[in-house]
Amino acid sequence: MAATVAPRQDLHAGPASGAPAACGAERDGTPEPRCGARRRAERATRRSGFYANLRPQLYRLIESESVDPVRNPYAPGAGQRPPELAGRDRELKQFEVVLERVARGRPERSMIVTGLRGVGKTVLLNAFRSMAIQRLWGTGKIEARPDQSIRRPVASALHRAVRELAPRHRAPDRIEDFLGVLKAFAQSEPEPSGKSKARAHRWQPGIDVPATRGRADSGDLEIDLTELFVDAASVATDVGAGIALFVDEMQDIPADDVSALCAACHELSQVGGPLIVVGAGLPHLPAVLSASKSYSERLFRYARIDRLDRESADHALLAPAEREEVTFTKDALDALYGAADGYPYFVQAYAKVVWDVAPDTPITADDIKVAAPEAESELAVGFFGSRYERATPAERDYMRAMAMLGDDPVSTASVADELGRKPSSLSPARDGLIKKGLIYSAERGMVAFTVPHFGQFLRSQPA
Ligand SMILES: Nc1ncnc2c1ncn2[C@@H]1O[C@H](COP(=O)(O)OP(=O)(O)O)[C@@H](O)[C@H]1O
Numbered sequence: 001m002a003a004t005v006a007p008r009q010d011l012h013a014g015p016a017s018g019a020p021a022a023c024g025a026e027r028d029g030t031p032e033p034r035c036g037a038r039r040r041a042e043r044a045t046r047r048s049g050f051y052a053n054l055r056p057q058l059y060r061l062i063e064s065e066s067v068d069p070v071r072n073p074y075a076p077g078a079g080q081r082p083p084e085l086a087g088r089d090r091e092l093k094q095f096e097v098v099l100e101r102v103a104r105g106r107p108e109r110s111m112i113v114t115g116l117r118g119v120g121k122t123v124l125l126n127a128f129r130s131m132a133i134q135r136l137w138g139t140g141k142i143e144a145r146p147d148q149s150i151r152r153p154v155a156s157a158l159h160r161a162v163r164e165l166a167p168r169h170r171a172p173d174r175i176e177d178f179l180g181v182l183k184a185f186a187q188s189e190p191e192p193s194g195k196s197k198a199r200a201h202r203w204q205p206g207i208d209v210p211a212t213r214g215r216a217d218s219g220d221l222e223i224d225l226t227e228l229f230v231d232a233a234s235v236a237t238d239v240g241a242g243i244a245l246f247v248d249e250m251q252d253i254p255a256d257d258v259s260a261l262c263a264a265c266h267e268l269s270q271v272g273g274p275l276i277v278v279g280a281g282l283p284h285l286p287a288v289l290s291a292s293k294s295y296s297e298r299l300f301r302y303a304r305i306d307r308l309d310r311e312s313a314d315h316a317l318l319a320p321a322e323r324e325e326v327t328f329t330k331d332a333l334d335a336l337y338g339a340a341d342g343y344p345y346f347v348q349a350y351a352k353v354v355w356d357v358a359p360d361t362p363i364t365a366d367d368i369k370v371a372a373p374e375a376e377s378e379l380a381v382g383f384f385g386s387r388y389e390r391a392t393p394a395e396r397d398y399m400r401a402m403a404m405l406g407d408d409p410v411s412t413a414s415v416a417d418e419l420g421r422k423p424s425s426l427s428p429a430r431d432g433l434i435k436k437g438l439i440y441s442a443e444r445g446m447v448a449f450t451v452p453h454f455g456q457f458l459r460s461q462p463a
């Protein structure tokens with residue numbers, strides 16, 4: 001494998017394994033005249049005066065050939081597909097069963113993935129989507145936003161799902177009928193007031209059939225979604241497939257819309273149509289759903305995902321590395337688990353920096369020590385800082401007080417105590433933080449950070 005993806009190996013006269021030894025003297029900065037790669041690099045840089053000042057960098061790149069930054073496999077970042085989806089076999093199997101049962105018309109609860117930020121919910125949702133696509137299901141995805149009705153996003157997602165099924169449908173007019181209903185649904189937002197009114201009327205869902213009147217267009221989202229889902233499911237039945245609608249950040253769906261969505265899923269589960277809504281969200285999502293409809297627990301199977309255990313975290317690091325013929329010492333794996341604490345985002349973030357820093361395979365605990373400060377400062381800016389900056393000064397005080405109380409969920413009363421304030425006076429800060437997705441409340445009167453290690457981060461910041 002290495003041979004096919006190793007353009008820099010061409011710089012070496014010998015095979016990859018022999019190259020670092022031949023260029024051994026590069027480490028202390030002394031040029032090694034017998035090294036073919038070096039000679040060629042020197043020749044190349046000599047040809048152009050402009051590049052002469054890049055020579056030292058070029059040497060360093062050649063030297064660290066075995067842990068090549070260009071081939072760094074790790075992927076820190078929201079929703080970034082990891083090089084290895086570690087430790088999620090149970091959830092993947094469960095979803096396989098859901099797909100199979102729904103396809104066979106068996107009653108089945110759909111799945112909702114919950115967890116803290118950075119545990120891999122979006123990535124898992126995307127993996128579920130790939131599984132549905134592999135079974136030739138139609139799929140669509142939305143990312144919920146606070147204060148935004150799901151009507152239009154759902155319309156676009158179902159449009160996409162049905163377009164995926166359309167080429168296999170024997171009766172194109174059935175698809176057109178559905179698209180007519182879908183267009184009417186999309187345009188049936190209740191009358192807004194003021195400026196947004198004009199905008200609402202201008203909006204066209206990009207469906208090139210005329211809207212059909214009389215179905216899914218009452219303006220009442222619960223009625224409309226139910227009718228739309230039933231019709232979409234029936235199109236899927238025609239082609240012997242299903243439709244999966246994926247909803248990320250599901251806790252952000254406005255309360256009325258959540259209630260409508262649950263009701264529509266409930267109706268659909270009674271008629272047994274092959275359409276499922278698969279969600280992902282913060283740990284309080286089950287509480288949000290059951291507050292909206294008491295039967296939501298019977299509609300969804302909740303899968304709480306969390307940190308990776310040691311074995312899975314090691315696998316997340318080792319499998320992609322070994323595909324590049326790089327490995328880690330046991331001490332390095334110990335140190336990485338200590339630093340990343342098994343949180344997938346942190347695993348990727350540390351590994352990415354460590355790879356760039358490490359001169360050679362195996363990657364050692366010393367390499368981790370060298371890389372840690374840079375990894376931490378990247379996390380401080382990108383993962384923690386970007387979120388912290390979204391908070392108002394009052395909200396920041398609230399979070400700092402929470403952090404002072406430890407890393408477990410804390411009571412709102414104790415936060416008020418810590419700040420020497422009346423609990424009621426802090427409600428706006430608390431509600432603001434919940435809305436911004438920085439804290440959550442899974443239990444009445446208790447709050448916790450949605451971001452792992454956030455308390456630790458805040459305690460390490462100057463006040
Ligand atoms: N199972 C996993 N194994 C390894 N890395 C993962 C896994 N799940 C997620 N990641 C990585 O973790 C990071 C966060 O994933 P993401 O799905 O955005 O989390 P969330 O949606 O829960 O905030 C990404 O960089 C992703 O590559």
Ligand SMILES: [Mg+2]
Nearest residue numbers: 078079121122
């Ligand atoms: Mg996500």
